[in-house]
Amino acid sequence: xxxxxxxDDGDLDHVGRILAQWRxxxxxLDPSPMGVIGRLHRLAGVLDAELRPVFAEAGLGDGDFDVxxxxxxxxxxxxxxxxxxxxxxxxxxxxxxKRVDRLLSGGYVERRVCGDDARSRRIRLTPSGxxxxxxxVGRHLANEHRLLAGLAPADRAELARLLELWGRTLDx
Amino acid sequence: xxxxxxxDDGDLDHVGRILAQWRxxxxxLDPSPMGVIGRLHRLAGVLDAELRPVFAEAGLGDGDFDVxxxxxxxxxxxxxxxxxxxxxxxxxxxxxxKRVDRLLSGGYVERRVCGDDARSRRIRLTPSGxxxxxxxVGRHLANEHRLLAGLAPADRAELARLLELWGRTLDx
DNA sequence: ACAATTTATCTTCCGTGTCAGATATTGTCC
DNA sequence: GGACAATATCTGACACGGAAGATAAATTGT
Numbered sequence: 592x593x594x595x596x597x598x599d600d601g602d603l604d605h606v607g608r609i610l611a612q613w614r615x616x617x618x619x620l621d622p623s624p625m626g627v628i629g630r631l632h633r634l635a636g637v638l639d640a641e642l643r644p645v646f647a648e649a650g651l652g653d654g655d656f657d658v659x660x661x662x663x664x665x666x667x668x669x670x671x672x673x674x675x676x677x678x679x680x681x682x683x684x685x686x687x688x689k690r691v692d693r694l695l696s697g698g699y700v701e702r703r704v705c706g707d708d709a710r711s712r713r714i715r716l717t718p719s720g721x722x723x724x725x726x727x728v729g730r731h732l733a734n735e736h737r738l739l740a741g742l743a744p745a746d747r748a749e750l751a752r753l754l755e756l757w758g759r760t761l762d763x
Numbered sequence: 764x765x766x767x768x769x770x771d772d773g774d775l776d777h778v779g780r781i782l783a784q785w786r787x788x789x790x791x792l793d794p795s796p797m798g799v800i801g802r803l804h805r806l807a808g809v810l811d812a813e814l815r816p817v818f819a820e821a822g823l824g825d826g827d828f829d830v831x832x833x834x835x836x837x838x839x840x841x842x843x844x845x846x847x848x849x850x851x852x853x854x855x856x857x858x859x860x861k862r863v864d865r866l867l868s869g870g871y872v873e874r875r876v877c878g879d880d881a882r883s884r885r886i887r888l889t890p891s892g893x894x895x896x897x898x899x900v901g902r903h904l905a906n907e908h909r910l911l912a913g914l915a916p917a918d919r920a921e922l923a924r925l926l927e928l929w930g931r932t933l934d935x
Numbered sequence: 936a937c938a939a940t941t942t943a944t945c946t947t948c949c950g951t952g953t954c955a956g957a958t959a960t961t962g963t964c965c
Numbered sequence: 966g967g968a969c970a971a972t973a974t975c976t977g978a979c980a981c982g983g984a985a986g987a988t989a990a991a992t993t994g995t
Contacts (some may be wrong), residue, residue, distance in 0.1 A: 741932025
């Protein structure tokens, strides 16, 4: 039998403690939504922190990696417009401009005027950019695999299903 | 019968498309970890965007709300040190300083020197801060409830369970 | 053909957070 | 008690992205 100091939250996780605190302070509210959203938010933060070092090692920020990866998986000739990059990576066009600027100065992409439409640009992986991202993706996936290792395959699949389901109900 | 252009990804969601692209471009890799982590990351972004307006309406950023909420659920006298706030909200001490500065100029908290330890400070909700957060929390929870409405209660519970389980395997 | 509108991208300013170091206070060990 | 380390917070420089507007080019209607 275990002794517990008053106010001890036992073996609750961080979010569990938050829920318990709210239930105590505002019994009129139902804080249970935080059980899902809070944990998801917190987990996203932890995962970001765990994934970042792989990019940082190459002198890249998360956003820069995202651009390289998007170009790479687009397939040959590894070339997209800033608009396509913005839509795919879900950031503003201004952010894409800056990401491409950084990657340009690293020599990983080149920016050319599009033939058909002089307003448009083509961002294309350079050979050096292709080499870099092909290496990084492998290590990134190994890293993600490591982070998922604690979850049984069935749980992984169930989690993916629920996240996809929820996402679909949110944005169509 | 539906016609589909070559390369059409059908009814896959955004992350599903990404997985399909990687499988095509790098068949030597197993991109399935992205099915979970990518969806989680994307969902976190969508949720942030949906939750932010409630705080923004009160002139607060997410971080400011987080500080007020942490103080509120700590219970009377609604008072914590910057260090405790930093640990709970998982940001650096510098971030806490700035958040508190903003909340100070809004009159929602006060910063006082701690009696026991002159290095330490006490951040305490003002009456106006207490009123504000007590109102905001209700609306925030209603908003979270709305975002979860598309998910059946059983799915919600299962999702919370999996997220908590995963979080526990990650940080101890 | 020309003006008005739309589209694609870039630019500027600003808000927020991190990081490394500065400052002030407390604790420790002879 | 005094030197040295540890602790709690703040400061300043920087990085990154968002929002709104600027620029340039294509499209549309007449």
